[in-house]
Amino acid sequence: MDGEPPGAAARMRDVARVAQVSAMTVSRALKDPERVSPEVRARVEEAVRQVGYVPNRLAGSLSSSRSNVIGLVVPSIDNSLFASTIQGISDVLRRHGHELMIASSGYGEEAEEAAIRAFLGQRVAGLILHDTTHTPEAVAMIRRAGIPVVENGTLTRHPLDMVVSYSNHDAAMAMMRHLLRLGYRRIGFVTLPLAANERSRDRRRGYAAALEEAGLPYDPRLVLEVPPGLAAGVEALDRLLDGGGDPDAIFFAGDVLAIGAALECTRRGWPVPGRVAIAAFDNIDLLGHLVPPVTTLRLPRHEIGRRSAEVLLDRIQGRATGPLTVDLRFEIIHRAST
Amino acid sequence: MDGEPPGAAARMRDVARVAQVSAMTVSRALKDPERVSPEVRARVEEAVRQVGYVPNRLAGSLSSSRSNVIGLVVPSIDNSLFASTIQGISDVLRRHGHELMIASSGYGEEAEEAAIRAFLGQRVAGLILHDTTHTPEAVAMIRRAGIPVVENGTLTRHPLDMVVSYSNHDAAMAMMRHLLRLGYRRIGFVTLPLAANERSRDRRRGYAAALEEAGLPYDPRLVLEVPPGLAAGVEALDRLLDGGGDPDAIFFAGDVLAIGAALECTRRGWPVPGRVAIAAFDNIDLLGHLVPPVTTLRLPRHEIGRRSAEVLLDRIQGRATGPLTVDLRFEIIHRAST
DNA sequence: CTTGCTGGAGTTACCGATATCATAAACCGG
DNA sequence: CCGGTTTATGATATCGGTAACTCCAGCAAG
Structure with a gap:
């Protein structure tokens, strides 16, 4: 009945067939709705719904060489302290339609390098690293990839690129x-x-x-x-x-x-x-x-996450260039124990 | 001097040229080293090093329709309780060369649906969901995608697919x-x-x-x-x-x-x-x-993460089929407060 | 009526891998 | 020394989108 084997996800051309337009028009209707006529847009939207189409971002990113994924490497996930930074990052990214991949380095530079390599393999659009010390090979890979990086752990004196932290x-x-x-x-x-x-x-x-x-x-x-x-x-x-x-x-x-x-x-x-x-x-x-x-x-844990994501997106979307250090503030909370 | 514009990542064919073999041979040398001759393998490895090649997994996954990314949706990242589950998942995945994408649903089914949609767009190989209640549309999408899913929150009586939890x-x-x-x-x-x-x-x-x-x-x-x-x-x-x-x-x-x-x-x-x-x-x-x-x-927080990743990988790698419920154990720690 | 422009839609090539099939060399028993 | 198999490598099509160009109709100006 179906014509397609079960489990095969709908492709853009399936939508195109149903909407009686070309695949290119479907692409435009989804990404830049202004550029197609209202009737066609409606037909495409209907067809998308009908076939349950979910655009393939692997293909999209490959073709446009633009990714919407950010890679984050933290020393350990199992730590409420990083958790709140992660939440901050995640909040901002999601609002801008970006995805977050997370890896933990277990406090080791070698593991961090492996994580970075994996992320570069996924062609992430940017990296957020908690640690501020890296293997030479990791640094070289990042340089070659030419993507923006934010470091979070401390206001390091030798930043790779951008730093968002407190001192x-x-x-x-x-x-x-x-x-x-x-x-x-x-x-x-x-x-x-x-x-x-x-x-x-x-x-x-x-x-x-x-x-x-x-x-x-x-x-x-x-x-x-x-x-x-x-x-x-x-x-x-x-x-x-x-x-x-x-x-x-x-x-x-x-x-x-x-x-x-x-x-x-x-x-x-x-x-x-x-x-x-x-x-x-x-x-x-x-x-x-x-x-x-x-x-x-x-400490500005959540803020570090938010600002990191923001400066990264600024760079990715071309609103900013060059190194940058954001010095966030801490505050002493004086209580009865001292 | 370089021949390539800066910022352009090395491709497989660049490696191939340097190693004086075809791209296909490079692919094999990397993925299945047994199947190429020792000399060629050595040449390829050297070329990979020389040009700083990092395989493009977007292209790889698109071509092979096989992804190494798992999507995880938790209610909130900012919570040590999920953190330890996440750590468990992450540990297992990394050991098997898989990546983890994380989204938080903020305890809302709509947000969960959005996260699931995004993950399906990335063509994840499997999903881990902490919550056990979902929008009908989310359920439909997952069914259409035909990928394995693990639910974590509780031993729900209406599982989507697999469940790893305690009661x-x-x-x-x-x-x-x-x-x-x-x-x-x-x-x-x-x-x-x-x-x-x-x-x-x-x-x-x-x-x-x-x-x-x-x-x-x-x-x-x-x-x-x-x-x-x-x-x-x-x-x-x-x-x-x-x-x-x-x-x-x-x-x-x-x-x-x-x-x-x-x-x-x-x-x-x-x-x-x-x-x-x-x-x-x-x-x-x-x-x-x-x-x-x-x-x-x-509660077996970490274990839930580990086992979830394991059963998911079992399914992805074809070692298991069909629904499955893993009931992990809890334990009462009796102390002076009662 | 012709020219030039504009906007909507289509065509084609390509992103960077892998699957599949083809091919050539090496090998092997009879 | 030959036909047939194995083994290593290459050529080509394809995955599902997007970039860049082409095409055509409609319309305004000259």
Whole structure:
């Protein structure tokens, strides 16, 4: 009855036959309705509905060498922090009829390179990378492909192309100044692995810069590098308090570390900041509900996503050219824990 | 010097020219190296490196009508709960050389339909949908496309194709039995909006079923429907305690609601479960660090992602056919809050 | 009435791969 | 040393669209 094998998607020429026009006219009617007569447009629309036509974007992109897909590489998807950036990107892209492909690098440059290669294979129109350090081969591929790129992780001093972020250095420094202003002098610093990314390194530079500015020594017994996770925060708390550095405050510059530590203080019945003050990086909602609520930084996670997508689209659609650095703002949320 | 305009990506024929073979041979050397002679293979590999060739998958997929992209639609990306499922999917896909496209439906069927349409336009090889209710048009499109689909949200009774999930009904019921066994009799139930999805409805059915099984009445004063978020948990706590239902325990069957409530109890210095017992759904890490640690359900989030990707790939690669329901297990984590 | 222009629709080539078939060399037992 | 098979490679058509050009009718101006 059908004339077509089942499972075969309708093609443009099927629509054309039904609407009694050429395939080219169907293409025009769909992409640029102004350029066909109203009657033809109506016939085409009807035919599209009738055969259940969904345009093949593989063919479209191949032919026009224009893609509507953006590739995103994040260190890990399983992390609410990237989630909110992803949501921001996704919101903007969808509004502009673009699609989002996501890959995670597992915090490794090799995996990032593989993801980038795969995305370039899909001929994405642009890339958003969270990390700011890349393999030479990855950089070379991106250069050859000549597509716009946004980096997100920190305001790196060696951008590939465009950067949309906040300054991890300045944010850490601002928090340190805040603590110093409150009178804390022996401030511990807990960071995620420094080798893994520039963000953590920038934060530690900010920590060190604030100490130097205040004329205080950098005491290695006050600095700790730990893996991510609640449990690591608890462990860091113990190790710093027992480590001989005798901290009066601890600045947790990594995701969920502060939460683990703060909850542990509650569990032990330690007064915060009486026993030790606690400051965090990000995660503002939850930290505000802890007892006591924890001082932290509000970071523009969602905004980073939105703006990244926007500047990328600006370039793709020819509204802008050249490198660009967008410095988004952070904010210190002062609460009872410090 | 170059012969090619800058920005033009190398094509297969460029590789072919350099390697002094035909394009077809390049194609074979890359896809099925066994089928070309060792010397030719070496020449091709060298040429690929030399010109920086990245195969165009748009062209490849169009030609072979075989795609390596999977489309995923989640209600919201900005949610750690989906994040871990996404990570599971992504891990499996990457290992098999497939790509992942993600869209969020914002908890609306219309938006889901739009996302599905876009994905079908990209000729994805398969779909993973978190929601289990869809517009008729979305269902029709998927049927026409004839691609495999996995639904994730709950063990729906009307699956489109394959389902990988756990039973929200049974999970809620199991938690209720747990609470009833502990002697609680006036158990409050806080849920996310029921209209939005089948998951929440299944959970409430489980709540009701457990009550009936125990011969207890369903008291509307003990049931509350609230939006997601920490603050909503706090509000729910207040409203249930003041609502005349006089609960001795509250079962928070929605993301982060229980966390908000538990932290609020800490803040007010209420003993838990002395004042009221608290049970949660999911989020097991964080809940275990609260004071007191909160009883909850361990849900197979990551596993859902992994298995979904696996069954999808099985179908795509012809290793399996037909509908399939995978019932993954949940587990009650009994802690001090109940 | 001719010329030139305009707007709507059609024709053809092509995007960059792969499927399919064709071809030539290598191989092999009798 | 030959017919027949295997093996490596190439030629060509095609996937489903779009770019760029062509064509033709209708109309205004000269």
